[in-house]
Amino acid sequence: xxxxxxxxQFLQATLxxxxxxxxxxxxxxxxSLVWGVMNVVNLAHGAFVVAGAYVAFELHSWIGIDPFxxxxxxxxxxxxxGYLVQRYLVNLVINAPVxxxxxxxxxxxxxxxxxxIMLFTANYRSIPTAYATTSLALPxxxxxxxxxxxxxxxxxxxxxxxxxxxxxxxxxxxxxxTGMDRGAARLMGIKAAHVYALTFGLAVAMAGVAGAAxxxxxxxxxxxxxxxxxxxxxxxxxxxxGTMSGALYGGLLLGLAEAWGGQLLPGTLVNAVAFAxxxxxLAVRPQGLAGRSFYAARVEV
Amino acid sequence: MRSAAVxxxxxxVAAGCGSKGEATNSxxxxxxxxxxxxxxLTGSLAREGxxxxxxxxxxxxxxxxxxxxxxxxxKLTLQIQYQDDTSAPDTAGQLVDQFNDKGVRLxxxxxxxxxxxxxxxxxxxxxxxxxxSSGADDSIFTKGYKRTFAVLAPATEYAASMVxxxxxxxxxxxxxxxxxxxxxxxxKTATQGGVDKAKQLGFTVVDTxxxxxxxxxxxxxxxxxxxxxxDVILGSAHLAEGVAIVKQSxxxxxxxxxxxxxxxxxxxxxxxxxLGPAANGVLGSTQWTVKTKGSDSxxxxxxxxxxxxKAKFSGRDPEYHGAEATxxxxxxxxxxxxxxxxxxxxxxxxxxxxxxxxxxxxxxxxPNGENLTKAMAVIQIQNGKPVTVWPKDSSEAAMTWPxxxx
Numbered sequence: 086x087x088x089x090x091x092x093x094q095f096l097q098a099t100l101x102x103x104x105x106x107x108x109x110x111x112x113x114x115x116x117s118l119v120w121g122v123m124n125v126v127n128l129a130h131g132a133f134v135v136a137g138a139y140v141a142f143e144l145h146s147w148i149g150i151d152p153f154x155x156x157x158x159x160x161x162x163x164x165x166x167g168y169l170v171q172r173y174l175v176n177l178v179i180n181a182p183v184x185x186x187x188x189x190x191x192x193x194x195x196x197x198x199x200x201x202i203m204l205f206t207a208n209y210r211s212i213p214t215a216y217a218t219t220s221l222a223l224p225x226x227x228x229x230x231x232x233x234x235x236x237x238x239x240x241x242x243x244x245x246x247x248x249x250x251x252x253x254x255x256x257x258x259x260x261x262x263t264g265m266d267r268g269a270a271r272l273m274g275i276k277a278a279h280v281y282a283l284t285f286g287l288a289v290a291m292a293g294v295a296g297a298a299x300x301x302x303x304x305x306x307x308x309x310x311x312x313x314x315x316x317x318x319x320x321x322x323x324x325x326x327g328t329m330s331g332a333l334y335g336g337l338l339l340g341l342a343e344a345w346g347g348q349l350l351p352g353t354l355v356n357a358v359a360f361a362x363x364x365x366x367l368a369v370r371p372q373g374l375a376g377r378s379f380y381a382a383r384v385e386v
Numbered sequence: 387m388r389s390a391a392v393x394x395x396x397x398x399v400a401a402g403c404g405s406k407g408e409a410t411n412s413x414x415x416x417x418x419x420x421x422x423x424x425x426x427l428t429g430s431l432a433r434e435g436x437x438x439x440x441x442x443x444x445x446x447x448x449x450x451x452x453x454x455x456x457x458x459x460x461k462l463t464l465q466i467q468y469q470d471d472t473s474a475p476d477t478a479g480q481l482v483d484q485f486n487d488k489g490v491r492l493x494x495x496x497x498x499x500x501x502x503x504x505x506x507x508x509x510x511x512x513x514x515x516x517x518x519s520s521g522a523d524d525s526i527f528t529k530g531y532k533r534t535f536a537v538l539a540p541a542t543e544y545a546a547s548m549v550x551x552x553x554x555x556x557x558x559x560x561x562x563x564x565x566x567x568x569x570x571x572x573x574k575t576a577t578q579g580g581v582d583k584a585k586q587l588g589f590t591v592v593d594t595x596x597x598x599x600x601x602x603x604x605x606x607x608x609x610x611x612x613x614x615x616x617d618v619i620l621g622s623a624h625l626a627e628g629v630a631i632v633k634q635s636x637x638x639x640x641x642x643x644x645x646x647x648x649x650x651x652x653x654x655x656x657x658x659x660x661l662g663p664a665a666n667g668v669l670g671s672t673q674w675t676v677k678t679k680g681s682d683s684x685x686x687x688x689x690x691x692x693x694x695x696k697a698k699f700s701g702r703d704p705e706y707h708g709a710e711a712t713x714x715x716x717x718x719x720x721x722x723x724x725x726x727x728x729x730x731x732x733x734x735x736x737x738x739x740x741x742x743x744x745x746x747x748x749x750x751x752x753p754n755g756e757n758l759t760k761a762m763a764v765i766q767i768q769n770g771k772p773v774t775v776w777p778k779d780s781s782e783a784a785m786t787w788p789x790x791x792x
Contacts, residue, residue: 090613097612097638101605199428207432209625211633211660218636218664230637303602304629304660308430308473347606352597353569355606 093225098344100227106340107237108302111295112313113320114244114332115288121327122264122284125175125186129194130292131313136197137163137293138212138300139205145212152212152301153235159297160290167289172282179281194310201307212300236298241333243294247287248329260284264327319363325373334374338362419455419462419728421718422469422485423494424505429473430600433625433656434707435497438519441704441711442466442494444695445719448684455719458726464719471496475504486512491730492722494714495534497707499523499541499572506534515721515730515737518755519714520707523572527754533730535737535751537713538673539760541572544649545580545622547671551764551776552618552647553587555785560617560644562590566607566631567622570599576649577622592616597627604630605638612640621648628652629660636664645669645789653705658770665767667789669775674709674746675763677780682744684716691745705772713746720749 116130140159141152150158170193178185217232251257263270263280271277295313299305316339324335339359346358366374423442426435446464454461467490471478478501482493486508493509495502495518502521509516510531518526518536522544526534545565552560563584567577577594584591592614595607604627611619619642621631628651635641645667651657652670674688681687685694691712695704717737722728725736741750748759764776766785775785 094609094613097609098606101609101638105603105605202428202432207428207436209433209629209656209660211629213662218633220637220639222639226639228637228639233637303633304626305602306433306626308432309602343603344606348610352595352604352607355601356598 089225093227094348096225097227098348099341100229101233102341102344103337104230104233104237104340105344106337107240108233108295108298108336109316109320109339110244110333110336111236111240111291111298113317113324113336114247114329115291116314116317117321117324117326117328117332117335118247118291119285119288120321122260123175123179123281124183125179125190126183126318127285127288128187128190128314129197129310130190130288130317131310131315132194132197132201132307133163133167133289133292134296134299134313135201135305135307135310136166137296138210138305139201139296140293141297141300142210142212151214152297153239156239156294156297159293163293164286164290166286168282168286170289171285172278175285176278176281194314198307198310205307207306207308209304209306210300211304212297214301217301230302232302236302239298240295240336243291244329244333247291251329256283319359323363323366323373325375328375331373331375338366338374417454417460417462418465419457419492419722420490421464421466421492421494421715422482422488422490423466424469424471424478424481424485424496424501426473426478426497426501427468427470429471431473431497431501433654434520435473437705437707438497438711439468440695440699441519441708441713442468442715444691444698444708445712445715447698448694449715449719452684455722457722457728462722462728464715466494466715471501473498473501475500479504479508482508482514482516483512486514491515492718492728492733493517494711494718495519495521495536499526500570502526502534503571506531509533513730515718515734517714517717517721517737519711521572522576524575524756525571527756531755532738533734535717535755535757537717537746537749537757537760538710539762540756540758541575542579542582543762544576544671545620545647546583547762547776548620548647548649548669548764549580549583549587549589551669551785552644553589554778555776556644556787560589560788562592562615562617563620564592564611564614564616564618564642565594565620565622566604566611566627567594567596568599568601568624568627569596573599573622573624573649580620580622597623600624600626602626602630603634605634608634608638608640612638616642618642618644619646621646621651623648623651625651625654625656628657632661632664632668643788647789652767653765653772654707655705658767658772663770666770667786668767669785669789670765670767670772671762672706672765672772673760673762674706674713675765675772675774675780675782676703677774677782678709678745678747678763679780680743680745680747682716682742684719685712685745688745709746713744713749716744716746717749 220228220230320335324331342362469481493516522541628648647669653672678688721737725732765772773782
């Protein structure tokens with residue numbers, strides 16, 4: 086009986102960690118893309134996640150659209166915002182030292198977060214659905230939460246789709262080419278400013294979709310932006326910058342590390358566990374789990 | 387264009403850093419009583435900070451509409467200056483220092499225990515006086531400060547009052563309790579108070595789990611609790627953790643037969659809004675309800691205060707954050723009137739000797755600045771609204787037990 090209890094507790098933690106990790110992956114994939122392709126560490130990424138949650142929330146409260154069905158709309162809105170932000174703001178300082186883009190995105194995150202506090206107040210919100218807190222009972226007293234399962238499947242599906250887009254479409258190849266060698270890409274007729282804006286738009290759209298999922302399964306408020314940026318940072322670096330599969334591995338590993346760490350250690354050390362895993366992975370495999378060396382050897386022209 | 391963008395970024399950063407202002411205050415001469423308040427208007431505590439500000443605004447309106455604060459034959463208009471501490475304790479301390487540089491010596495407390503702890507140290511050093519509206523952690527009052535006074539009951543009472551309510555009212559009475567606590571000072575102190583009370587009353591505490599403050603994922607703690615089958619889960623948590631405990635328990639199939647009790651989350655309107663029907667039956671503890679006994683000449687009784695608040699904020703009911711803020715402001719006003727002066731030393735002595743009734747309950751301070759005569763009330767969410775269920779002589783409805791039955 087006692088052993089069954091321990092086993093079921095372990096399985097439950099593992100399952101929950103994997104589901105949580107799927108959502109981390111979706112939060113992180115855009116962050117990783119922007120960093121890998123443009124060498125911009127987007128500190129406003131978490132703010133876009135929360136913005137996506139608010140778009141889904143508003144759609145739900147105005148016309149009652151389910152947050153998961155609202156995903157295409159959320160993605161389109163956030164894509165447009167991301168495209169414009171990159172084209173008319175971040176592109177202005179894209180050649181400046183990384184410190185300047187850090188400052189810019191830091192400022193952007195302050196503006197967005199406080200803008201959201203003014204627009205939506207700092208209240209905690211959640212998008213109510215009939216199924217989000219229901220769960221399927223599995224053998225051994227393990228529960229599979231329905232909302233989290235949907236969020237994780239959506240996350241993994243979209244991350245894989247983005248990976249396919251990057252490798253097998255002209256747009257994706259143009260993004261990769263620009264990321265590897267901007268000068269050569271320009272000589273091939275690729276408009277770097279447009280490609281950068283597309284990349285940022287895609288990244289922000291993914292962040293927004295992640296926000297919609299988070300809104301359906303948990304709570305959010307503008308103050309959560311910083312937390313999402315930190316998750317993205319850890320998952321992206323764990324997995325390896327710029328690769329879509331890297332963010333997926335990184336997110337899943339982060340989810341598992343937090344779930345197992347939470348079982349074995351006092352609960353308040355959970356965040357420390359995430360960073361400890363990061364340190365270990367970087368010490369053993371500096372390019373990240375799925376990282377490739379060509380991003381490090383990029384040519385900046 | 388590019389340099390303009392860089393400049394705007396630098397402006398933003400500079401605005402965040404702040405700089406010491408020059409002394410420009412002239413309180414007394416112009417007939418205004420200037421009071422400073424550093425509040426969390428942005429950042430993680432923006433929600434509660436804004437509620438606190440509303441309470442201060444009600445106080446300012448009522449005091450000024452009744453002619454202001456009388457000091458030595460003069461009527462002073464109360465003017466509260468606000469600064470945003472971005473929910474950062476260090477910033478709150480710096481802002482109170484800046485108030486001092488500007489000659490503002492009377493301070494109303496920020497929101498929360500961490501910011502209050504950092505400002506209390508600054509107030510003590512500068513010889514200012516602060517009335518604390520929401521910093522309940524007992525550790526603030528163990529440092530020998532003489533210039534910080536808290537209107538609210540101390541943190542040890544938050545969970546203990548719910549344990550007492552369950553002991554008094556729950557039938558059948560549960561045997562085992564488990565605590566899920568956030569890891570900030572206030573929540574940990576509240577948990578300790580609750581655990582001590584539970585042991586004293588003969589309950590078995592099967593587990594106490596700590597989670598990071600402000601987290602929205604408490605699944606690890608719940609998974610660990612599940613096998614120990616507690617009759618009631620007590621959360622010592624703020625809103626985010628409090629909502630997560632109820633939501634994730636449902637996901638994980640954690641179903642304590644007696645349901646949930648959580649300290650400060652249930653009385654806030656957001657708790658019911660985010661949880662919907664799942665909020666029903668959850669117990670919470672609060673510093674103030676509309677049933678609180680006592681009255682004063684400025685605000686009348688608790689129902690009178692509720693009416694004033696509703697009139698100012700377009701029909702919205704007050705909850706305890708606003709009430710405790712108004713009460714703190716009231717203490718400062720009473721202190722200044724009693725001292726007949728705005729001198730911080732005299733105001734301090736006057737507040738230390740106060741013994742008044744108010745819409746918020748009794749206002750009387752122990753030598754270390756705590757309002758020990760103040761009792762807490764326990765509420766339960768019934769049909770989507772918080773109603774007072776304990777103490778029994780000022781309750782609005784009977785406690786539904788077990789809480790999961792509703």
